[in-house]
Amino acid sequence: MQPFTVLTGPAAPMMLPNVDTDVIIRIERLTAGDREALRRHAFEALRYRPDGSDEPGFVFNQPPFRGAPILLAGPNFGCGSSREGAVWALQGMGVRCVIADGFGDIFYSNCFQNGVLPIRLPEPEVVKLAALAKDAAPMTVDLKAQTVTLSGAVVAFDIDPLRKEGLLQGLDDVGLSLLQMDAVRDWQARDRVARPWVWAPVQRAPAADPIRS
Amino acid sequence: MPSLFDKIWDAHVVRDLGDGWALLHIDRHLLHDLSGPPALQAVADRGLALANSDLVFATPDHAVSSAPGRTGMTFPTGGRLWSALRDLTASMGVRLFDLGQSGQGIVHVMAPELGIVQPGVTLICGDSHTCTNGAIGALAFGVGTTESSHALATSTLRMQKPRQMRIVIDGPMGQGVTAKDVILHVIGHLGASAGVEHAIEYAGSTIEALEIEARLTLCNLSVELGARSGVIAPDEKTAAYLEGRRFSPKGAQFDAAVEYWRTLRSDADAVFDREERFDATQISPTVTWGTSPEHAISIEGRTPDLSAVQDAVERQALQTALDYMGLAAGTPIAGARIDRVFIGSCANSRLSDLRAAAALAKGRKVASSVTAWVVPGSQSVKQDAEAEGLDRIFLDAGFEWREPGCSMCVAANGERAAPGERVVSTSNRNFVGRQGPGARTHLASPAMAVAAAVTGELFDVRKL
Ligand code: SF4
Numbered sequence: 290m291q292p293f294t295v296l297t298g299p300a301a302p303m304m305l306p307n308v309d310t311d312v313i314i315r316i317e318r319l320t321a322g323d324r325e326a327l328r329r330h331a332f333e334a335l336r337y338r339p340d341g342s343d344e345p346g347f348v349f350n351q352p353p354f355r356g357a358p359i360l361l362a363g364p365n366f367g368c369g370s371s372r373e374g375a376v377w378a379l380q381g382m383g384v385r386c387v388i389a390d391g392f393g394d395i396f397y398s399n400c401f402q403n404g405v406l407p408i409r410l411p412e413p414e415v416v417k418l419a420a421l422a423k424d425a426a427p428m429t430v431d432l433k434a435q436t437v438t439l440s441g442a443v444v445a446f447d448i449d450p451l452r453k454e455g456l457l458q459g460l461d462d463v464g465l466s467l468l469q470m471d472a473v474r475d476w477q478a479r480d481r482v483a484r485p486w487v488w489a490p491v492q493r494a495p496a497a498d499p500i501r502s
Numbered sequence: 503m504p505s506l507f508d509k510i511w512d513a514h515v516v517r518d519l520g521d522g523w524a525l526l527h528i529d530r531h532l533l534h535d536l537s538g539p540p541a542l543q544a545v546a547d548r549g550l551a552l553a554n555s556d557l558v559f560a561t562p563d564h565a566v567s568s569a570p571g572r573t574g575m576t577f578p579t580g581g582r583l584w585s586a587l588r589d590l591t592a593s594m595g596v597r598l599f600d601l602g603q604s605g606q607g608i609v610h611v612m613a614p615e616l617g618i619v620q621p622g623v624t625l626i627c628g629d630s631h632t633c634t635n636g637a638i639g640a641l642a643f644g645v646g647t648t649e650s651s652h653a654l655a656t657s658t659l660r661m662q663k664p665r666q667m668r669i670v671i672d673g674p675m676g677q678g679v680t681a682k683d684v685i686l687h688v689i690g691h692l693g694a695s696a697g698v699e700h701a702i703e704y705a706g707s708t709i710e711a712l713e714i715e716a717r718l719t720l721c722n723l724s725v726e727l728g729a730r731s732g733v734i735a736p737d738e739k740t741a742a743y744l745e746g747r748r749f750s751p752k753g754a755q756f757d758a759a760v761e762y763w764r765t766l767r768s769d770a771d772a773v774f775d776r777e778e779r780f781d782a783t784q785i786s787p788t789v790t791w792g793t794s795p796e797h798a799i800s801i802e803g804r805t806p807d808l809s810a811v812q813d814a815v816e817r818q819a820l821q822t823a824l825d826y827m828g829l830a831a832g833t834p835i836a837g838a839r840i841d842r843v844f845i846g847s848c849a850n851s852r853l854s855d856l857r858a859a860a861a862l863a864k865g866r867k868v869a870s871s872v873t874a875w876v877v878p879g880s881q882s883v884k885q886d887a888e889a890e891g892l893d894r895i896f897l898d899a900g901f902e903w904r905e906p907g908c909s910m911c912v913a914a915n916g917e918r919a920a921p922g923e924r925v926v927s928t929s930n931r932n933f934v935g936r937q938g939p940g941a942r943t944h945l946a947s948p949a950m951a952v953a954a955a956v957t958g959e960l961f962d963v964r965k966l
Binding site: 304305306307309311312315316317319320321322334339363364365368369370371372373376391392393394395398399402403449450451462463465466467469470472473476477480484485486487488489490491492493 | 519521548553556583618622645646648656658662699725730749794815816819822913914931933939
């Protein structure tokens with residue numbers, strides 16, 4: 290995973306509330322399985338006209354914001370489906386940081402699994418940044434310092450320390466958790482005794498129970 | 503002092519990671535054709551095996567066709583995912599409930615039905631509606647692909663304990679009102695982000711009176727409040743529901759389990775970060791008018807009056823939703839002409855839903871301008887419904903009777919509404935394009951869906 294430290298670039302304001310992950314990437318685009326193509330399909334309902342040409346009102350279609358690495362979004366961004374493809378699609382467009390007053394919980398977690406920084410700020414702060422960002426002045430997001438800087442305005446943000454560390458180092462959770470497998474096996478051994486009814490009904494005799502029942 | 507959520511959470515902490523983070527044991531893991539293959543593949547790509555393949559269960563639902571007589575390849579794009587799920591579950595030792603086999607179905611319909619979920623377990627799936635299973639008294643929540651592969655490889659997740667919210671609903675439900683109306687009403691009042699960063703518990707006399715399948719419907723829409731999980735304390739109904747199911751504990755273990763399940767309720771002095779109360783007698787049959795589940799109103803209600811909205815951003819958002827839906831501001835929702843009806847999805851495709859729908863459909867006809875589908879939630883629902891003759895009732899009334907799967911809930915399987923078509927759907931999401939680009943979705947209960955099908959418009963089921 291690519292570490293996240295300091296990011297500078299234009300911030301595209303798109304202040305619609307409740308932008309769901311179906312809007313970020315349609316599920317059909319994920320069934321096709323082409324991760325590279327997600328970039329073209331991100332936000333397609335907002336981004337293209339019915340005839341396939343660019344919708345000029347969509348912020349990422351406006352020249353100063355093409356490829357902008359930061360997205361200023363309305364509240365509850367990324368609500369809805371758990372599809373991690375929503376984060377991959379944003380990444381495909383070049384977005385590495387999203388700033389909003391609240392995110393869908395699963396989307397929020399998925400960002401950290403992919404080196405994308407979601408920043409929670411109160412709505413008035415996001416609106417203020419969106420106003421300053423209109424002329425595409427470069428914004429700087431400094432994760433270590435936990436600040437967003439734009440046209441002289443400096444806004445501090447909160448982030449959980451463990452999440453922050455993971456992003457700064459590009460750490461992978463699976464590797465870390467595999468180191469804990471002894472503790473997991475101990476917990477399981479105790480739980481098999483304490484709650485046998487959780488384990489016994491699903492346990493398979495290796496040969497007797499066909500995998501496909 | 504601990505809440506139900508605390509009790510389940512605390513019992514599953516393998517290691518406290520500080521700052522509210524825990525390495526949490528995952529007791530049950532569900533996979534479907536869309537999120538299952540990439541998660542399994544990611545584990546295989548690292549050269550790892552599953553930590554506990556006994557705890558993992560898979561079924562195809564999202565990208566398979568629901569056409570009568572379908573095979574895995576009927577929808578070819580989805581066929582690639584279907585065969586990937588078959589290959590990976592076989593090579594990695596995961597139980598698969600495949601098309602045509604008993605147990606196949608929408609993942610959140612088959613898991614309770616097979617007794618895979620039980621009170622007090624942790625259960626995940628790479629699917630946001632995993633919260634459905636909270637109705638059984640489990641801590642059940644959706645995860646992304648990376649989290650799913652983490653859990654496959656380690657039987658754990660790194661989780662940060664969320665805040666807690668209790669929604670208390672009291673009183674009897676009125677005529678024509680179902681669990682679906684109740685939860686849509688709640689979302690309409692609290693908003694689509696009220697539950698963000700929270701785990702929800704539902705309580706109160708209304709909830710206690712609900713049958714298990716209705717509780718599954720209610721908990722299904724927890725994520726439309728923004729919450730990852732929504733739980734209901736298990737009771738005697740829960741135990742009766744689970745007894746004798748394929749993966750339920752048996753004999754003395756069942757009795758021991760029931761004893762334990764009785765301890766799974768919030769203590770009287772449990773503290774919630776937020777508590778909301780509703781009076782069920784005030785709830786009418788409810789539908790959505792717009793493009794977020796929070797756009798829910800009584801069937802007697804009107805679309806929003808924009809002149810009353812002060813905030814310019816909010817007014818613009820409402821106008822955008824009205825435009826997409828092809829509706830004018832401030833007009834009655836009842837009477838809007840519809841093109842399609844979809845009865846199905848993990849919200850409302852269980853036997854009780856189909857019985858309620860069939861009871862109204864019996865002796866009536868789907869309006870000639872309407873295409874109406876019934877898609878049972880699982881192979882077992884389909885068989886049970888056919889044994890009762892529900893399929894005949896639907897077919898005689900002019901509905902299509904199809905094979906179990908997600909179908910038009912999500913349009914990932916080639917089944918979708920045309921641009922501009924107005925759909926009354928028993929599913930859980932009315933997002934822009936959810937049922938196909940340009941499709942206009944109104945969420946409703948199965949009874950309201952039948953009322954719409956036979957009248958050709960959004961119609962108050964109490965007047966049918
Ligand atoms: S029925 Fe719809 S909401 Fe439920 S799992 Fe399938 S796609 Fe998701």
